[in-house]
Amino acid sequence: MSATPLALAVDFGGTKVEAALVDADGVLLPGSRHRLPTGRTATVADLEASVGGVVRDALAALPEGATVVGVGIGCAGPIDRRRGLVSPLNVPDWRDYPLRDFIASVAASLSLDVPVTLEMDGVAITMAEHWVGAAQGVDNVMGMVISTGIGGGLIVDGRVITGPTGNAGHIGHVEVGATRGEDTFGAPYALEAIASGPHTVAWARGEGFTGTTGEELAAAYAAGDEVAVAAITRTGRAVGHAIASATALLDLELVAIGGGFSHSTPDLFTHMREVIEAHYFPFVRKVRIVPSALSSEGPLIGAAALIHRSALLPANPRD
Amino acid sequence: MSATPLALAVDFGGTKVEAALVDADGVLLPGSRHRLPTGRTATVADLEASVGGVVRDALAALPEGATVVGVGIGCAGPIDRRRGLVSPLNVPDWRDYPLRDFIASVAASLSLDVPVTLEMDGVAITMAEHWVGAAQGVDNVMGMVISTGIGGGLIVDGRVITGPTGNAGHIGHVEVGATRGEDTFGAPYALEAIASGPHTVAWARGEGFTGTTGEELAAAYAAGDEVAVAAITRTGRAVGHAIASATALLDLELVAIGGGFSHSTPDLFTHMREVIEAHYFPFVRKVRIVPSALSSEGPLIGAAALIHRSALLPANPRD
Numbered sequence: 001m002s003a004t005p006l007a008l009a010v011d012f013g014g015t016k017v018e019a020a021l022v023d024a025d026g027v028l029l030p031g032s033r034h035r036l037p038t039g040r041t042a043t044v045a046d047l048e049a050s051v052g053g054v055v056r057d058a059l060a061a062l063p064e065g066a067t068v069v070g071v072g073i074g075c076a077g078p079i080d081r082r083r084g085l086v087s088p089l090n091v092p093d094w095r096d097y098p099l100r101d102f103i104a105s106v107a108a109s110l111s112l113d114v115p116v117t118l119e120m121d122g123v124a125i126t127m128a129e130h131w132v133g134a135a136q137g138v139d140n141v142m143g144m145v146i147s148t149g150i151g152g153g154l155i156v157d158g159r160v161i162t163g164p165t166g167n168a169g170h171i172g173h174v175e176v177g178a179t180r181g182e183d184t185f186g187a188p189y190a191l192e193a194i195a196s197g198p199h200t201v202a203w204a205r206g207e208g209f210t211g212t213t214g215e216e217l218a219a220a221y222a223a224g225d226e227v228a229v230a231a232i233t234r235t236g237r238a239v240g241h242a243i244a245s246a247t248a249l250l251d252l253e254l255v256a257i258g259g260g261f262s263h264s265t266p267d268l269f270t271h272m273r274e275v276i277e278a279h280y281f282p283f284v285r286k287v288r289i290v291p292s293a294l295s296s297e298g299p300l301i302g303a304a305a306l307i308h309r310s311a312l313l314p315a316n317p318r319d
Numbered sequence: 320m321s322a323t324p325l326a327l328a329v330d331f332g333g334t335k336v337e338a339a340l341v342d343a344d345g346v347l348l349p350g351s352r353h354r355l356p357t358g359r360t361a362t363v364a365d366l367e368a369s370v371g372g373v374v375r376d377a378l379a380a381l382p383e384g385a386t387v388v389g390v391g392i393g394c395a396g397p398i399d400r401r402r403g404l405v406s407p408l409n410v411p412d413w414r415d416y417p418l419r420d421f422i423a424s425v426a427a428s429l430s431l432d433v434p435v436t437l438e439m440d441g442v443a444i445t446m447a448e449h450w451v452g453a454a455q456g457v458d459n460v461m462g463m464v465i466s467t468g469i470g471g472g473l474i475v476d477g478r479v480i481t482g483p484t485g486n487a488g489h490i491g492h493v494e495v496g497a498t499r500g501e502d503t504f505g506a507p508y509a510l511e512a513i514a515s516g517p518h519t520v521a522w523a524r525g526e527g528f529t530g531t532t533g534e535e536l537a538a539a540y541a542a543g544d545e546v547a548v549a550a551i552t553r554t555g556r557a558v559g560h561a562i563a564s565a566t567a568l569l570d571l572e573l574v575a576i577g578g579g580f581s582h583s584t585p586d587l588f589t590h591m592r593e594v595i596e597a598h599y600f601p602f603v604r605k606v607r608i609v610p611s612a613l614s615s616e617g618p619l620i621g622a623a624a625l626i627h628r629s630a631l632l633p634a635n636p637r638d
Contacts, residue, residue, distance in 0.1 A: 078602055140483055154568070156487075157633050161475055163570020164459055167602040168475075173567040175496040175560055177508020185599040189496020189560075241494055241508075248492040249473070249565060251482020280504040283397055283486040314476050 005069040008058060008112075009303035010103060011121060012051065012075040014090035014148060015039055019054035020297075021061060021068070022304030026132040028297055032061035044093055048102060055106045071107055071116040072306030074124030074299055075099060077151065081166025081316060084118045090149070117306040119313070121145075122169040123162055124302030125258065125294070126153030127312065131305050134256040134293035142252050143292075144171055146239065147259035150192040156250060160312045172196070176241045179234060191242040195235040197261035204231035218264035232264060236271025240289075243272060244279055247287045258292025266291075324388040327377060327431075328622035329422060330440060331370065331394040333409035333467060334358055338373035339616075340380060340387070341623030345451040347616055351380035363412050367421060374425045390426055390435040391625030393443030393618055394418060396470065400485025400635060403437045409468070436625040438632070440464075441488040442481055443621030444577065444613070445472030446631065450624050453575040453612035461571050462611075463490055465558065466578035469511040475569060479631045491515070495560045498553060510561040514554040516580035523550035537583035551583060555590025559608075562591060563598055566606045577611025585610075 004024040011018045020033035034057035036050035062068065076088035084100025100118040107116070126143030129135040135143065139158040145151045150172030154161040161168045172192030181194030182202055193199055197214035204217055207227045211217055220228035243255050262268065272289050279285050292298060306313065323343035330337045339352035353376035355369035381387065395407035403419025419437040426435070445462030448454040454462065458477040464470045469491030473480040480487045491511030500513030501521055512518055516533035523536055526546045530536055539547035562574050581587065591608050598604050611617060625632065 078600055156475065156480055156482075157478075159476075161569065163475075163602070164572060165570055165602045165605070167600070168568065168570040170567040170600070173600065173603075174564040175494060177494040177496055177499070180496070186597075187599065245493040245564065246568060248489040249487065249568065250480065251484055251487040253483060278505075280506065281397055281486070281489070281492065283482070283484045284492075286484070 005067050006062070007304035007307035008055070008068050008071045008107070009300040010051070010055065010071065010073045011124070011299035011303050012073065012086070012088070012099065013038065013121065013299075014076055014088060017050050017054050018300055019058035020300045021058055022301060022308070024308050026128070026301045026304065026308070028300060029061060032058050033300065034058050038091060040090060040092065042091065042093065044097070047091070047094065051099070051103065052106045055103060056110065059110055059112065068112055068114060070114045070307035071103060072124070072303040073099060073103060073116065073118040074121035074303040074306070075118060077120045077122070077167055077170060079118065079120055079166045081119065081162055086118070115307070117310065117313070119162060119306055120151070120153065120166055120169060121299055121302070122151035122153035123160060124153070124306060125298055126155055126169070126302070127160060127305035127309055128294055128298050128302035129256040129292060130155055131309055132294070132301060133298065134290045135254055138254045140251060140253040142171065142243070142246055142250070142255045144255060144257040145259035146195065146257060146262040147197055150196050154250065155312070158312070160314070162314055171242055171246060174242050174245055176238045176245075179238045191238060194238045200231050200235045200261065203234065204228060207231070214261045214264060221265050221267070232268055233271050236268045237275050240272035240275025243287065243289060244276060244284050247284045248281065251283055252287050255287060255289045256292050257289065258294060258298060262291065324386050325381070326623035326626035327374070327387050327390045327426070328619040329370070329374065329390065329392045330443070330618035330622050331392065331405070331407070331418065332357065332440065332618075333395055333407060336369050336373055337619055338377035339619045340377055341620060341627070343627050345447070345620045345623065345627070347619060348380060351377050352619065353377055357410060359409060359411065361410065361412060363416070366410070366413060370418070370422065371425045374422060375429065378429055378431065387431055387433060389433045389626035390422060391443070391622040392418065392422060392435065392437040393440035393622040393625070394437060396439045396441070396486055396489060398437065398439055398485045400438065400481055405437070434626070436629065436632070438481060438625055439470070439472065439485055439488060440618055440621070441470035441472035442479060443472070443625060444617050445474055445488070445621070446479060446624035446628055447613055447617050447621035448575040448611060449474055450628055451613070451620060452617065453609045454573050457573045459570060459572040461490065461562070461565055461569070461574045463574060463576040464578035465514065465576060465581040466516055469515050473569065474631070477631070479633070481633055490561055490565060493561050493564055495557045498557045510557060513557045519550050519554045519580065522553065523547060526550070533580045533583060540584050540586070551587055552590050555587045556594050559591035559594025562606065562608060563595060563603050566603045567600065570602055571606050574606060574608045575611050576608065577613060577617060581610065
């Protein structure tokens with residue numbers, strides 16, 4: 001049993017919410033991880049039931065004598081960091097929803113009165129990579145998740161960049177030239193509209209692919225299917241171009257990429273790197289692109305990092 | 320006569336190098352500003368003669384009893400911040416040229432032995448906007464220059480972002496979707512390839528414009544010429560898209576834009592703002608785009624800020 005102070009970590013996403021207790025070494029307390037559904041069609045009451053449920057379930061695993069020193073929440077963006085509000089793109093019923101206060105009130109109802117910190121999930125995952133993952137010891141990092149959507153976070157000169165509203169790191173909404181994606185949100189050149197799992201599959205279907213999931217596309221790629229190869233190449237190159245732009249702007253040293261669709265094939269990374277290696281600036285060519293070194297626990301470890309590694313975060317002048 | 324400590328400010332660009340003495344309020348010492356040519360075809364000896372010349376000319380204006388506390392150098396990128404080397408894109412004869420050491424040696428030959436700081440010109444100009452220009456009191460700022468090229472610099476959470484190599488801020492090399500520019504450096508979607516003065520003029524010429532300079536294009540715009548209107552609209556929108564990407568990534572509050580071509584018409588700013596106002600993220604829509612509040616002295620004030628405002632810069636672990 002862990003003897004260190006614990007953080008209650010909460011990760012809220014478009015399909016599920018999870019919570020767990022995480023110690024000061026970034027290790028999840030066995031038995032403390034719980035998950036409940038969220039989703040596009042969930043009402044505010046549904047969402048509160050799920051969030052409250054996982055918070056209570058995780059805290060029920062608190063060993064006698066152990067101490068929870070804070071609650072860290074990673075949430076799909078956009079957010080309002082100062083006021084603790086969230087408006088996850090894929091959860092239409094939550095717009096400026098006070099998630100930080102809601103979780104604080106659930107915790108208070110369980111006699112837990114500790115600091116509660118809310119940041120974008122991309123910020124949290126980047127802190128996890130920097131803490132115990134692929135970006136340890138690197139001062140200029142972008143963490144990325146390529147999954148249903150594309151998100152990210154930034155560490156610059158050893159400090160986490162949240163931005164004043166908490167929305168720094170939206171790499172999925174950086175534009176990429178040449179490749180036109182689907183017209184989501186009226187932004188067909190945003191990286192996410194080109195290179196997320198669903199958008200990659202949609203493009204492949206337009207070229208004749210008959211599957212419907214990223215897993216099927218990965219299987220077709222492994223079997224040498226021509227359309228799947230073209231789709232993975234196109235997505236890998238688009239991600240490479242977005243990383244080139246972010247590196248031109250931020251002089252990054254390392255990009256660590258996780259998320260379900262990033263596991264399709266290691267060749268996805270090869271295509272990203274080909275774009276970087278062909279760049280005209282040496283300082284762009286220097287950026288390394290590596291797979292995440294975190295398991296599916298990454299987002300929860302990141303949420304815990306908001307507490308255990310809070311010194312890396314900018315101050316938050318609250319209301 | 321200024322009673323405050325003085326910085327020797329040097330601004331090195333693709334067509335000229337300037338130097339001046341600047342006091343701790345960001346004011347140039349009258350009579351200390353000097354300029355000599357650089358350029359694409361200049362040899363290393365030519366460039367050293369010009370740089371050495373303006374440094375000596377500026378220092379010759381040093382009033383009796385006044386003190387120079389440091390030398391600040393802003394230089395066209397890319398640079399190597401740690402080693403003080405420069406490789407300005409438009410000055411082919413300088414690749415990894417030791418500009419910091421060269422200027423230090425010129426200063427030493429004049430018995431001036433003080434700290435010498437080298438950063439990208441975009442970093443310097445952004446510090447000038449933050450110090451005495453349009454970005455005073457704003458913590459999350461991008462400074463931009465739209466001229467022969469497009470450059471920039473970043474202040475995030477009140478601190479200057481240089482990047483580990485010194486090249487953070489290359490907004491001109493961020494990609495923009497949809498609009499294809501000229502194929503400079505093999506990067507036709509880089510903002511600079513679309514929206515710099517010369518590239519805007521080149522596009523207009525392709526559409527039938529017969530002028531050859533940005534000034535002529537601005538005059539044609541003022542006269543209501545249809546191609547000039549289309550060219551300015553296209554360039555303004557491309558800059559707006561790049562600012563949207565940078566804001567998605569960095570949650571910027573303000574972008575301050577100077578440079579010769581930015582003065583073509585205030586409508587250029589209107590087109591940028593239209594892109595921002597139509598964005599789907601409120602945190603992107605919040606960014607304000609304003610003209611630089613600096614005169615042509617801006618780059619020199621910025622170079623002086625490297626000394627007088629050095630606390631905003633990250634440390635530089637030199638060789």
